[in-house]
Amino acid sequence: MTNMSKTNNARLPRAKGIDMATYYTPKECARKVKRIVLPPQNRQIVEEFITILGMKEKFVRHDVPIPNKVVMFGPPGTGKTLTAFYLAARLELPLILVRLDAIIHSHLGETASNIRKIFDYAKSSPCVLFLDEFDAVARTRENNDEVKEMARAVNTLLQCLDEFEGDSIFTAATNLEAELDPAIWRRFDTKMTYSLPDEERREEYISLLIGDFQHEEHVRLTASERLSGCSYADMEQIILKAKRKAIIEDLPLAASHINEACEEYRPQTIRYMS
Ligand SMILES: Nc1ncnc2c1ncn2[C@@H]1O[C@H](COP(=O)(O)OP(=O)(O)OP(=O)(O)O)[C@@H](O)[C@H]1O
Ligand SMILES: [Mg+2]
Structure with a gap:
């Protein structure tokens, strides 16, 4: 060398x-x-x-x-x-x-x-x-x-x-x-x-990201819908942000945390229906 x-x-x-x-x-x-x-x-x-x-x-x-x-x-x-x-x-x-x-x-x-x-x-x-x-x-x-x-x-x-x-x-x-x-x-x-995650992949990744963190029952499904069009990297950032919010409030992870995190993070690729 x-x-x-x-x-x-x-x-x-x-x-x-x-x-x-x-x-x-x-x-x-x-x-x-x-x-x-x-x-x-x-x-x-x-x-x-x-x-x-x-x-x-x-x-x-x-x-x-x-x-x-x-x-x-x-x-x-x-x-x-x-x-x-x-x-x-x-x-x-x-x-x-x-x-x-x-x-x-x-x-x-x-x-x-x-x-x-x-x-x-x-x-x-x-x-x-x-x-x-x-x-x-x-x-x-x-x-x-x-x-x-x-x-x-x-x-x-x-x-x-x-x-x-x-x-x-x-x-x-x-x-x-x-x-x-x-x-x-x-x-x-x-x-x-490589491509953006489809629904199945989103659900799989969300489950991995939530892990054993306490969460409300429907949070996975809501998150998967809300994060449609996001990359894995964006999904990770948003779920982490949502977890932080849940920790601050001392509550289980809820759809509202995901929604707030999503609005704050503003993923570029997001395409959700209103
Ligand atoms: N398929 C995946 N499965 C799990 N986590 C992922 C996946 N893709 C991305 N991530 C998460 O996003 C982060 C960034 O992903 P990665 O660096 O592999 O993206 P990339 O495709 O190389 O992007 P770039 O084109 O910007 O280099 C990873 O460290 C991981 O946390
Ligand atoms: Mg890379």
Whole structure:
């Protein structure tokens, strides 16, 4: 590893020199994903992925490559980053979280070499490498202002993806799949789509969020209706706010707490009928 500038992020030394990444142990990852809700299709993709990694020899014998590149796309707050933590927890690997926009803005002119450094790290020590805001580099070439710089970065990324092997997993997330370079897109063996929670998923998540907190009988159903159109992240904030109100009043969680919390929080995506 080359010399890297020190930053004040206490976690960084554990990432052995990658100054644009945060390192999470498998245990830390497991703690973060206790309340993950995965719609059936994504759960199936994840389970199959993990199953395959658990029977590598068989795949080698059949000469069938093992999947190791996952792209996740969908709206904010729907569980893309959380899924990367979940994979790391399940595979008992550390998560190396990289913000690509940070690489580009702080190291203009060195984007390609930074990308290579990150992949070199993943080659040398097994991990789940997670590149957030992936569209920042993988945007289709013609959309870029710094055309040459970004074209070089995209080419490096293509090369790194092609050469990516060993025990690490590469994961990337984006809100803007339409802007990903098609050449990059097709290099992913596993693609996961994220969307806002439907009714069933909302009820499941609300139950997890309420947990064993004392609540009135119909609060789950009211909350599920009221939070229609919210992301999981917004739902979490609103339920927490509602719980705080219930605690202040020393009352069980009620529909009125949810309604008040919702009005105060003003989720952008909310679409409730009056
Ligand atoms: N599917 C989910 N199940 C449980 N909790 C979720 C889910 N999605 C989001 N959350 C909650 O919202 C928080 C933010 O989610 P996450 O960071 O995974 O969103 P994201 O899809 O990566 O969004 P962005 O596009 O903004 O990066 C999580 O830490 C978690 O508390
Ligand atoms: Mg994210």
